[in-house]
Amino acid sequence: MKVVLQNLTKRFPSRSKKGDDVIAVNDFNFEIPDGKLIGLLGPSGCGKSTTLNLICGLEAPTSGSILFGEDDVTRLPPENRGVGLVFQNYALYPHLTVLDNILFPLQNLRGAEKLPRAQMLEKAMTAAKLVQIDELLERKPSELSGGQQQRVAIARALVKMPRVLLLDEPLSNLDARLRLQTREEIRRIQQETGITTIFVTHDQDEAMSISDMIVVMKAGVVQQIGAPQDVYDQPVNLFVATFLGTPPINVFDGTVRAEKLYIGEAAVCDVPGVGDQRVTVGIRPEGFVLDQNGPFAVKLSRVEVMGRDTSVVSTHPSSRNPVIRSIIPSLSRVDKTAETVRFSLIPQKVFLFDAETEARIPFESGIPGEGKQA
Amino acid sequence: MKKKSMKGWLYLLPAMVFLGCFMVYPLIDVLIYSLEEGYNSASQTYYGVGLYNYSYVLRDPYFLQAVRNTFLLVIITVPLSTGIALLISLGLNAIKPLRNLYQTIYFLPYVTNTLAVGLVFMILFKKTAYTDGLVNLMIQWFGGKSVDFIDGPYWAKMFVLCFYTVWVVMPFKILILTSALASVNPEYYSAAKMDATRSWRVFYKITLPMISPMIFYLVITGFIGAFKAYSDAVALFGTDLNAAGMNTIVGYVYDMLYGNSGGYPSFASAAALILFAIVLTITCINLLISKKHVHY
Numbered sequence: 001m002k003v004v005l006q007n008l009t010k011r012f013p014s015r016s017k018k019g020d021d022v023i024a025v026n027d028f029n030f031e032i033p034d035g036k037l038i039g040l041l042g043p044s045g046c047g048k049s050t051t052l053n054l055i056c057g058l059e060a061p062t063s064g065s066i067l068f069g070e071d072d073v074t075r076l077p078p079e080n081r082g083v084g085l086v087f088q089n090y091a092l093y094p095h096l097t098v099l100d101n102i103l104f105p106l107q108n109l110r111g112a113e114k115l116p117r118a119q120m121l122e123k124a125m126t127a128a129k130l131v132q133i134d135e136l137l138e139r140k141p142s143e144l145s146g147g148q149q150q151r152v153a154i155a156r157a158l159v160k161m162p163r164v165l166l167l168d169e170p171l172s173n174l175d176a177r178l179r180l181q182t183r184e185e186i187r188r189i190q191q192e193t194g195i196t197t198i199f200v201t202h203d204q205d206e207a208m209s210i211s212d213m214i215v216v217m218k219a220g221v222v223q224q225i226g227a228p229q230d231v232y233d234q235p236v237n238l239f240v241a242t243f244l245g246t247p248p249i250n251v252f253d254g255t256v257r258a259e260k261l262y263i264g265e266a267a268v269c270d271v272p273g274v275g276d277q278r279v280t281v282g283i284r285p286e287g288f289v290l291d292q293n294g295p296f297a298v299k300l301s302r303v304e305v306m307g308r309d310t311s312v313v314s315t316h317p318s319s320r321n322p323v324i325r326s327i328i329p330s331l332s333r334v335d336k337t338a339e340t341v342r343f344s345l346i347p348q349k350v351f352l353f354d355a356e357t358e359a360r361i362p363f364e365s366g367i368p369g370e371g372k373q374a
Numbered sequence: 375m376k377k378k379s380m381k382g383w384l385y386l387l388p389a390m391v392f393l394g395c396f397m398v399y400p401l402i403d404v405l406i407y408s409l410e411e412g413y414n415s416a417s418q419t420y421y422g423v424g425l426y427n428y429s430y431v432l433r434d435p436y437f438l439q440a441v442r443n444t445f446l447l448v449i450i451t452v453p454l455s456t457g458i459a460l461l462i463s464l465g466l467n468a469i470k471p472l473r474n475l476y477q478t479i480y481f482l483p484y485v486t487n488t489l490a491v492g493l494v495f496m497i498l499f500k501k502t503a504y505t506d507g508l509v510n511l512m513i514q515w516f517g518g519k520s521v522d523f524i525d526g527p528y529w530a531k532m533f534v535l536c537f538y539t540v541w542v543v544m545p546f547k548i549l550i551l552t553s554a555l556a557s558v559n560p561e562y563y564s565a566a567k568m569d570a571t572r573s574w575r576v577f578y579k580i581t582l583p584m585i586s587p588m589i590f591y592l593v594i595t596g597f598i599g600a601f602k603a604y605s606d607a608v609a610l611f612g613t614d615l616n617a618a619g620m621n622t623i624v625g626y627v628y629d630m631l632y633g634n635s636g637g638y639p640s641f642a643s644a645a646a647l648i649l650f651a652i653v654l655t656i657t658c659i660n661l662l663i664s665k666k667h668v669h670y
Contacts, residue, residue: 058564079570091561095583095669104579105569160569 001069001163001196003032003055008064010050010220024050026220028064032198032213037190039207039228040200042217043243048200049168051217055198056083056166068163081164084157084195088169090149092141092156099137102127102155127155130189147178154189165190167199171206183210204244208232216240233348238358241282241351247311247327251320253355254281261352264318268296269345271352271363279361280320280353287349288312288326290334294344298324303334310334314341408643415639427644436616437645440626443607446532447539447622448600455540456592459547464577466548467555477552484545491542492609499523499534524611531611531620539606543599547592554588555581586668594660601653604628623649 008028011021024047032038040048053059055066057078065074073081092101102124106115115123128134131151141149150170157165170186171179187210190197201207207214208228216223216231216239224236235241241249252263256274260267263281288296290312298314301323305311312326312334326343328334334341347365354361407413408427410420431437466476483491498508501522505511510520523530558581566576582589604624607615615621616629623645630642 056568058567078568083568085565085568087561087565089559089561091559091565093562093565093580093583095586096579104571108570108572108575110572156569 002034002067003164003196003198004067005030005032005051005055006065006067008051008054008066009062010047010054010059011062023220025054025061028222030215030222030225032196035194035196036212037187037210038196038198039211039214040198040217041202041204041207041214041243043202045219046217047220048202048217050220052085052166052168052198052200055164056085057081058085082160082162084160084162084165086150086153086157086165086167086170088172090141090153090173092149092152094141096140097137098128098133098139098141098144098152099124101141101152102137102159105156105160123159124155127159130158130192131155131185145178146174147182150174150182151185154186158189158193158195161193162195165193165195165197167197169201170199171201171203179206186210205246208244216243218243234360235282235351236360238280238282238353238360241353241360245284247285247325248321249282249284249351250324250326252281252283252316252318253320254279254318254352256352261350263296264316266295266297269347269350274352274361274363278355280355280358282351282353283345284349285311285325285327287346288328288343289346290328290332291342291344294342296343296345297340298343300334300336300338300341303336305330312341404643404646407639408647410640413640415637420640427640428648431641431644431648434641436621436629437623437626439616439619440621440623443532443535443620444601444603444622447536447603448597450536451539451543451600452593452596454536455543455547456589456596458540459544459551459592460589462544462548463551463555464581466552477548480548481545483542484549488542488605489609491538492606495534495538495610496524501525525618528619531618534610535607535620538610539600539603542606543596547596550588550592551585554585558584583669587670590660590664590668594657597656597660598653601649601656623652 005028008025009023010025011023014021026047028051040051042048050059054061057073057076061074065072067073068081078085093104096104103120106120106123109115125134128137131154133148133151133155136144136148136152141152144152150173154167167186171182174182183206186197186199199207199211211228213226214228214231215225218239224231224240226234231240232244235244238251242251254261254263254268255276255278256262256271257276259270259272259274261269261271261274261279261281298316301313301315303310303312308330309327310330310332312328314324314326315322316324350365352361352363353359409423409425411424411426412421414420462480466473466480469476496507499510500507501510501520501524506514506520507523509523514520521527521530523534562580562584563576566580571579602624603622607620607622607625611618611620613633615625616633621629627642627645627649630638630645
């Protein structure tokens with residue numbers, strides 16, 4: 001089911017009488033293609049959960065409309081929208097067994113939709129098998145681990161075969177190992193059912209790893225929508241560039257003179273087509289290449305070996321962050337006692353932003369897509 | 375190891391001394407009194423040991439009347455007060471404006487003196503030379519015949535006693551239930567809403583199980599409280615409850631000790647122990663039922 005959001009806006013009245021309204025979601029436009037997994041990504045308070053609540057109908061939008069396929073569902077109550085919602089804390093009914101929890105939505109059906117008990121059980125079993133909890137049906141939620149509760153919540157949301165599945169911070173209550181496993185699981189379930197799925201997260205790893213598309217939000221405004229890799233490689237502004245990626249992007253103050261980028265006094269990179277101006281520079285950690293004759297010299301603080309690759313921590317007077325973090329393959333050896341390290345830069349990993357508006361300033365960085373990492 | 379356990383007992387000593395003096399000793403004393411036949415409190419003598427006191431009490435028409443009154447009171451007021459308190463709490467939970475005001479109003483009877491409340495009820499229900507009482511005036515206004523609620527027929531007196539009891543115990547129950555309702559995680563209601571749950575089903579399948587421990591607590595304490603009822607009846611019908619036919623078991627115990635027929639600690643002890651047995655049985659039955667229906 002295709003989901004279309006048109007000019008979706010939600011204002012909350014201010015608590016105090018004089019204060020301004022809080023605009024939780026501001027003019028959200030997006031057409032979510034059928035059968036895709038979408039990650040809504042942003043820091044706390046950016047309006048992503050409100051967006052989810054608007055889609056499922058627990059909140060009514062101030063203006064704008066929501067369409068499922070061709071149906072306008074903006075004014076429909078949640079129960080008539082055909083959405084399944086998995087709550088952040090799962091909201092499993094603690095006094096009911098796993099089976100009764102999954103059966104609960106089916107038992108609410110009335111009139112022509114009412115199912116005979118055998119059919120209800122069959123549907124519940126199908127959902128339970130899908131999320132692999134069919135062994136645990138007689139247990140109470142309190143007797144389950146966090147990951148198992150999560151699966152029960154997904155089964156309960158799926159049992160009525162919703163048109164759209166919504167997940168609110170699905171992994172936030174799980175430990176690191178379970179998180180990795182569960183996100184694969186969500187991907188698998190989504191692909192097996194083919195249900196259009198939207199999930200909310202503040203963890204960019206989570207969103208990048210399993211989404212078909214991600215929506216990056218900040219203060220109620222959509223910043224960028226696209227495939228995870230495209231958003232990572234072509235951020236539209238400084239916020240998106242800093243929000244995506246671990247370790248985060250390194251930010252510098254720089255200037256452009258005669259189509260060359262200067263950080264400090266060193267010309268570090270050619271930036272064809274950019275006029276002379278002050279700029280904010282973002283360089284991805286993997287954009288640094290160890291080079292004895294490289295133009296970019298930094299003061300070495302320490303070297304962190306992480307096995308697969310090596311993290312070089314250094315400082316530079318123009319850096320906005322206290323330290324610069326660069327990731328280099330573990331095969332290249334760094335002299336840990338050296339005072340300075342020299343790098344050359346991969347142009348595709350260098351982004352220029354307007355010093356005032358923080359919008360991206362594009363430049364020709366060679367063949368598009370070159371230097372992409374899988 | 376031994377030293378350690380000595381220390382433990384030392385810490386327990388103050389509590390044990392108090393409990394021993396004021397609970398265990400009197401309890402044993404009551405049991406002994408109840409078994410001493412023909413005990414005379416003046417000469418501190420008795421004829422023999424046996425169950426005569428119990429058989430006397432169980433055949434005493436005043437005691438049987440008191441048991442009947444107490445049971446009626448329990449069976450009528452406990453479910454009624456809990457049910458009405460639940461309805462009012464649900465209502466309070468559903469409204470936003472003036473909620474605090476209503477909560478305060480509903481809580482007023484709790485902080486009002488029992489005898490003052492009794493006085494108010496007298497004004498409402500008692501027939502005097504000058505007036506028939508407010509309730510009777512209203513009955514007459516609707517074309518009914520006035521009833522003497524305080525000195526009249528048994529059902530009228532029982533009605534007033536039950537009305538009074540329900541009214542007096544209500545505030546505490548409302549207080550407990552509103553806080554229980556407020557502590558139910560709103561996510562459950564959102565989840566139920568997503569699943570198109572009808573409102574009575576939300577109440578029956580979600581709200582009720584969630585607050586069941588509190589309801590259970592109220593029912594247990596309600597039963598025990600109603601079995602121990604005495605002061606309410608005194609506030610309404612005066613101290614001579616046997617004459618009014620409105621005595622309760624605790625009232626009977628009191629009368630046997632200090633009332634007009636007083637001076638019979640053996641009968642009083644026997645009656646008290648019978649009450650204890652009744653309350654214990656009912657509480658055990660409650661606990662058994664709760665195992666199936668209360669969700670912690």
